[in-house]
Amino acid sequence: MMLVKQKKAQVMILDVLIFILLIIIILSIETKIIISYKEDISFKETEIEIIKNDFLIEIYLLDCNYLGKINTQTKKCMPNEIEIKNIEKINSYFCEIKIDDKKIFDRKEEIKNKYKRGIIYKNKFSVLEVGFCE
Amino acid sequence: MNKGILFTIDAIIALLFVGLMGLILQVPNIESAEKILINNRISDLLITSQRLEIDSIDKLEENYIKIFDKKEGYIIINSDKKEINKNSNKYRIISQNIKYINSSNKEIYIEIGVKY
Numbered sequence: 001m002m003l004v005k006q007k008k009a010q011v012m013i014l015d016v017l018i019f020i021l022l023i024i025i026i027l028s029i030e031t032k033i034i035i036s037y038k039e040d041i042s043f044k045e046t047e048i049e050i051i052k053n054d055f056l057i058e059i060y061l062l063d064c065n066y067l068g069k070i071n072t073q074t075k076k077c078m079p080n081e082i083e084i085k086n087i088e089k090i091n092s093y094f095c096e097i098k099i100d101d102k103k104i105f106d107r108k109e110e111i112k113n114k115y116k117r118g119i120i121y122k123n124k125f126s127v128l129e130v131g132f133c134e
Numbered sequence: 135m136n137k138g139i140l141f142t143i144d145a146i147i148a149l150l151f152v153g154l155m156g157l158i159l160q161v162p163n164i165e166s167a168e169k170i171l172i173n174n175r176i177s178d179l180l181i182t183s184q185r186l187e188i189d190s191i192d193k194l195e196e197n198y199i200k201i202f203d204k205k206e207g208y209i210i211i212n213s214d215k216k217e218i219n220k221n222s223n224k225y226r227i228i229s230q231n232i233k234y235i236n237s238s239n240k241e242i243y244i245e246i247g248v249k250y
Contacts, residue, residue: 023149026146047166048167051167054170124186125197
């Protein structure tokens with residue numbers, strides 16, 4: 001009788017030990033999955049910010065109240081053609097604006113990202129470079 | 135003993151289920167930022183080329199390099215093709231094309247491809 005009870009106790013201890021071991025293994029695997037998932041999410045957030053900034057430039061390029069050049073005959077904004085106006089009203093996100101390496105706007109702050117766009121300025125192809133602040 | 139084994143198996147299945155849920159919750163793939171940025175810049179080159187009526191492959195190459203720096207790609211104007219910065223073994227490509235009639239009533243076809 002005593003021997004049977006002892007055996008039962010041994011089996012119970014073994015069972016609990018195996019259970020703890022398996023839980024540790026599974027939890028470590030799941031932790032790795034969750035960490036990679038979190039990294040994936042944060043990576044996508046950075047990507048969204050990059051896309052958002054690029055489209056923000058596009059909005060200013062197409063908006064005749066800001067950089068977009070207006071066609072005096074049709075009264076429409078010409079795509080990718082710009083003229084310098086209302087620079088001071090440009091969104092505070094912009095740190096620096098350059099046209100062919102010539103600065104036209106500079107907030108003298110640290111630049112986080114730079115974006116290049118192809119534009120027409122003074123009837124010739126130019127590169128518009130926009131820097132975003134931290 | 136049997137009850138103990140059942141308890142262990144049950145717990146493992148529950149934990150595996152939680153793990154699988156984590157995998158299922160993965161965010162669906164969105165188009166990468168790089169692709170969108172490249173597409174926008176190719177559009178810039180095509181729009182400006184049409185507006186400035188660029189029909190010289192060298193001029194377009196110059197503009198391509200200003201925008202894409204050292205990115206590998208190609209440009210086609212009508213039947214002329216030029217490879218730019220050809221050096222890597224990148225196989226994915228984004229391309230766009232445009233066809234327009236210039237002020238001399240000549241049809242111009244421009245295609246720009248960028249490898250990434």
